[in-house]
Amino acid sequence: MTKGSQPTDGGNLLFSDSEKIAFVEQEPLAEKYIRPFLGSEEFINNIKRWCLWLENAAPSDLRKMPKVQERLQAVKVMRLASTKEATQKWANFPSQFTENRQSKSDYIVVPSVSSERRLYVPVGFMSANVITSNLCLIIPKASKYHFAIMTSIMHNAWMRAVCGRLESRYRYSASIVYNNFPWPLNPTDKQKQTIETAAQAVLDARAAHTESSLADLYDPLTMPSNLLKAHQQLDKAVDAAYGKTKFANEAERVAFLFELYQQYTTLIAPIEQAKPKKARAKV
Numbered sequence: 001m002t003k004g005s006q007p008t009d010g011g012n013l014l015f016s017d018s019e020k021i022a023f024v025e026q027e028p029l030a031e032k033y034i035r036p037f038l039g040s041e042e043f044i045n046n047i048k049r050w051c052l053w054l055e056n057a058a059p060s061d062l063r064k065m066p067k068v069q070e071r072l073q074a075v076k077v078m079r080l081a082s083t084k085e086a087t088q089k090w091a092n093f094p095s096q097f098t099e100n101r102q103s104k105s106d107y108i109v110v111p112s113v114s115s116e117r118r119l120y121v122p123v124g125f126m127s128a129n130v131i132t133s134n135l136c137l138i139i140p141k142a143s144k145y146h147f148a149i150m151t152s153i154m155h156n157a158w159m160r161a162v163c164g165r166l167e168s169r170y171r172y173s174a175s176i177v178y179n180n181f182p183w184p185l186n187p188t189d190k191q192k193q194t195i196e197t198a199a200q201a202v203l204d205a206r207a208a209h210t211e212s213s214l215a216d217l218y219d220p221l222t223m224p225s226n227l228l229k230a231h232q233q234l235d236k237a238v239d240a241a242y243g244k245t246k247f248a249n250e251a252e253r254v255a256f257l258f259e260l261y262q263q264y265t266t267l268i269a270p271i272e273q274a275k276p277k278k279a280r281a282k283v
Contacts, residue, residue: 002174003174004101006097008087014037020034039132039133075095120156122214145192145196145199191241
């Protein structure tokens with residue numbers, strides 16, 4: 001898991017939906033270089049946003065697009081005015097994001113900030129064509145099994161116990177939440193297949209409500225019954241992969257995960273420290 005890509009552009013490489021339409025009318029050649037762009041807010045609330053993605057743009061094309069050049073000049077000026085030396089150096093590359101972590105394949109996206117009211121943090125698959133910002137986290141080349149575990153109540157209980165907070169909202173991180181999460185140790189092929197089937201049912205339930213955003217679908221008061229039931233079946237399948245069938249409450253679930261974490265970490269052999277060499281006596 002890693003953060004998405006960071007433009008550090010002063011907003012000059014980004015467009016709202018209406019801004020994108022107006023820009024393409026003025027600069028039709030730029031359309032092939034405009035890609036969908038999302039952060040946590042856009043992902044959860046289904047807000048359309050776009051960016052100029054000029055990673056492989058031909059210099060000959062850039063010279064034919066004066067409106068694009070105006071935006072690149074604005075990026076250059078913004079970066080030069082920064083107090084950070086690293087950002088100032090990126091002024092030499094105004095057509096590029098300062099941090100490009102875009103996946104070359106489809107990937108899982110996780111919002112870095114999400115409402116504390118939700119039982120499940122919305123997680124989803126994203127096409128490699130969509131540029132995800134540093135306000136989300138991504139898992140390249142992830143499978144349906146990875147999606148299933150990430151969206152399960154098991155992972156969400158762990159997240160609630162260890163994540164940081166932005167005001168009262170959950171603040172997800174790779175280093176604290178994801179990297180320390182104790183995944184099922186040795187699930188059988190049958191268990192993995194059952195989990196993946198349940199994960200597809202969650203995706204299908206979402207797809208049945210195309211008019212609704214993830215914010216609508218995962219609000220405790222408006223969550224559709226078919227989606228909640230699909231999640232509950234997925235939770236049962238994931239619990240079974242851990243060798244558990246029932247937890248009295250979330251506190252018991254979290255205690256189980258911490259015990260498992262302790263077991264996993266004790267399996268890691270400690271690094272043997274080299275003993276200091278004794279100094280030879282002088283003759």
